[in-house]
Amino acid sequence: MMVVALALTACGGGRQMASDSMQAFDVEEPLAEASAPPAAPGAQIAYAYSVSYAFDRRTVAAVQGEQLALCRKLGPARCLVVRSTLNTPGPDDHIVSDEAVLLIDARQAEALTRRFDTIAEAGGARRSRREVVAEDVTKQMIDADASVRAKQALSERLLAIIRSGNGKVGELVEAERAYATTNEELEAARATRAALAQRVAMSRLTIGYVFNDMPGGSSPVAASIATAGETLSTSVAALVTFLVAAFPWAIVAGLLLFGLRRLARRRGWRWPWRRHALAGNGRAPLGDGGTGR
Structure with missing residues (x-):
């Protein structure tokens, strides 16, 4: 009976039948109705920004370097460089694309992108594209938080059973296995919650740099005639x-x-x-x- 109880507990089963031999080992996960529901949090929105700059001069390296230097100066809590690429164009290279990916403080995203625009314009570039994508992760945050609380309560009950030493050896072994499995699930739930919180707190900013000095500019016909x-x-x-x-x-x-x-x-x-x-x-x-x- 102890094994059945533990199996139902690990799988999030329903309420078990009460008996004198099982009262000390009742490790059922608490139902959502058992405790007062937490206050509904505000909307959790994860923003992602994408900006592209067009260059007709070989100033991509200088502009990107200044922007990344500003990001590093703000510190990883406000701006973090995730990835950056820089290709040095040769004498025969007329079109070169580069990229930088940053994580920026969501509360300062607009102000920081404007500062990046100012740096790019000073380097002779123009902003050719800007995109903002918003994703509502409120439900995912609530689910992740509820999963963490439930797994935490279950882990504490299993640990109390193991420490008490009550029950048969086989039952205690099953309790230890259930405890290890529950802790793994608890860590996974915490990681999911942390990742969602990170997405809300830090917005992803993708910056594209396009160098193009082809004769005729962006007109295909003019470029063909010129070349x-x-x-x-x-x-x-x-x-x-x-x-x-x-x-x-x-x-x-x-x-x-x-x-x-x-x-x-x-x-x-x-x-x-x-x-x-x-x-x-x-x-x-x-x-x-x-x-x-």
Whole structure:
């Protein structure tokens, strides 16, 4: 009976039947109605921001460096650099994309993004895109908090049973196993609650940097016309490369064909269609007893 009680407890089962042998081991999870419900918290909203800057000058590194320096100066409690990428464009690179991902204090998100805009504009960039996404995680927070409280109460009851030493050895072993499982679930519930709280407290900010100095700007037609000379030279270079690569093989193929023709003339070989043509003209083909004339 003790094993059944523990199994029902670990699975969040219903209320167990009371008996004299089980009263000391009643470790049922408390129902939600057993205690007064907590005050309903306010709405828990997790915000995510996305900003993109367009550059026509090679100032991406300077702008990104200044923005990240500002973030680090504020400290990890207000701004944390999660990831950043920076590609140095070469002489032939006209379009390069970089990115930085930050976690910023949700209460100061708007003010901080404005400061980032000011830094970018001072570096010759313009903001080309801005997006704000809000997700209501209130229900998830309530569920996670309720799960933590329930698992905590169950863990304390199981621990009291183990410390009391009442019951058979097998029952106590089952209680210890249930206690270990409950603690694992409790830690998972706490981690979920902490992650949700982190999402609400710290907003995710993704900054995109796009460097583009293509002639013609963002117009595909103007860019094509401006780069027509480069495209033509690239095509000619590809053709020259092909001819240089094919030239040795063309010589080998010509020598092989020349050798085969000489051998065919010496042996008197003729293609079938030539034999029929010579026979129609009354001339015997070479190699068939005729002179070929």
